[in-house]
Amino acid sequence: MEVAAIIVAAGRGTRAQGALPKQWRPLAGRPVVAHALAAFGGVPRVSEMVLVGHPDDMARARALDIPGLTVVAGGATRRGSVLAGLEAVAGRADRVLIHDAARPCVSAALIGSVLDALDHGPAAAPALPVTDALWQGEDGHVTGLADRTGLYRAQTPQGFRTDAILTAHRRDADPGNSADDVAVARRAGLAVRIVEGQEDNLKITYPGDFARAERILRGQMDIRIGTGFDVHRFGPGDAVVLCGVTIPHDRGLQGHSDADVGMHALTDAIYGALAEGDIGQHFPPSDPQWKGTESHVFLRHAVDLVNKKGFAINNMDVTLICEQPKVGPHAAAMRRALAGITGLECDRISVKATTSERLGFTGRGEGIAAQAAMTLVKP
Numbered sequence: 001m002e003v004a005a006i007i008v009a010a011g012r013g014t015r016a017q018g019a020l021p022k023q024w025r026p027l028a029g030r031p032v033v034a035h036a037l038a039a040f041g042g043v044p045r046v047s048e049m050v051l052v053g054h055p056d057d058m059a060r061a062r063a064l065d066i067p068g069l070t071v072v073a074g075g076a077t078r079r080g081s082v083l084a085g086l087e088a089v090a091g092r093a094d095r096v097l098i099h100d101a102a103r104p105c106v107s108a109a110l111i112g113s114v115l116d117a118l119d120h121g122p123a124a125a126p127a128l129p130v131t132d133a134l135w136q137g138e139d140g141h142v143t144g145l146a147d148r149t150g151l152y153r154a155q156t157p158q159g160f161r162t163d164a165i166l167t168a169h170r171r172d173a174d175p176g177n178s179a180d181d182v183a184v185a186r187r188a189g190l191a192v193r194i195v196e197g198q199e200d201n202l203k204i205t206y207p208g209d210f211a212r213a214e215r216i217l218r219g220q221m222d223i224r225i226g227t228g229f230d231v232h233r234f235g236p237g238d239a240v241v242l243c244g245v246t247i248p249h250d251r252g253l254q255g256h257s258d259a260d261v262g263m264h265a266l267t268d269a270i271y272g273a274l275a276e277g278d279i280g281q282h283f284p285p286s287d288p289q290w291k292g293t294e295s296h297v298f299l300r301h302a303v304d305l306v307n308k309k310g311f312a313i314n315n316m317d318v319t320l321i322c323e324q325p326k327v328g329p330h331a332a333a334m335r336r337a338l339a340g341i342t343g344l345e346c347d348r349i350s351v352k353a354t355t356s357e358r359l360g361f362t363g364r365g366e367g368i369a370a371q372a373a374m375t376l377v378k379p
Helices: 033-040 055-063 078-089 109-120 162-171 181-187 210-219 260-271 296-308 328-342
Strands: 003-009 048-053 069-073 097-102 123-129 135-140 141-146 150-154 160-161 190-198 222-235 239-244 245-248 312-321 349-354 369-379
Touching: 003 078, 033 048, 033 097, 033 109, 048 055, 048 078, 055 069, 055 190, 069 078, 078 097, 078 162, 097 109, 097 162, 109 123, 109 160, 109 190, 123 181, 160 162, 160 181, 162 181, 181 190, 222 260, 245 328, 260 296, 260 312, 260 328, 260 369, 296 312, 296 328, 312 328, 328 349
Parallel strands: 003 048, 003 097, 048 069, 123 190, 312 349
Antiparallel strands: 097 160, 123 150, 123 160, 135 141, 222 369, 239 245, 312 369
């Protein structure tokens, strides 16, 4: 049985305000939509993921760089976007989960419950019974009461047998833009089983919802902190490479690679956070193939491990310890260089320098030291 997850992210989300559509705004270190994708990607029964984005957001969608993710352009309505996603998996997936990108806190347990319910019918969706009193209102005043008996608050993911929901969407004659796929399924005569939803599976709609979602995600996250330290001595040369930037100097740094002490410390910080040893274990200095290697190769390898293990880099900080050369004039270029390698935004990368007050080997100008710290998160 093949299961596809379709994440619908083509809306504009104007009620959430902000310069970006809500699904692309940052939340706990990554875009909102990335949290939803990570949740489905962590469920072994989900064999394929499709992200349906607005045509204007295709570059953002592809920049997520998630292995195996299919990106398709959505339509002018939610139904049109869902249909585009369904057509993309037609013939490959027996069952499909349709989920709103604006629900980043969906859990693996809820995804599993919906899939289990599909063993007993063509459609299933999570919902929570309405427990609050319901009022009718007009002009800011209560005008009446409504009976809450039998009422539910709908959630996603909504699960279906793929052929059944695809046929329903293709044949649906309702000119309106249905609020969800259960409405389409019901018009097609499909029985929809209710699965118990979860309060934490909120849909981000208004500005205040971001803070609540962040609190939920922080409580669910696997947070790792790693540190790194490295030293290289000075020797003959006319420049040093620090955090990917070449700085003219009357001496160079000596090492098996390009001796980029800052990048080495950052790389070791990642390996440490992942409990993956250090650079020497992955790139032994005794192996001649790494002689003179540029250090971005090491850092890129560490970043790839982060992604492979389902983590994301939240922020990184490196301190260069030396008397000379002066780092300050080059710090912004270093941050940009590190951003280009890691894919992290510059405002999550710190590069700074200090001296050792002329004490020790750095104070005597014999070399440069660097220490780094790194935070990784996994939803």
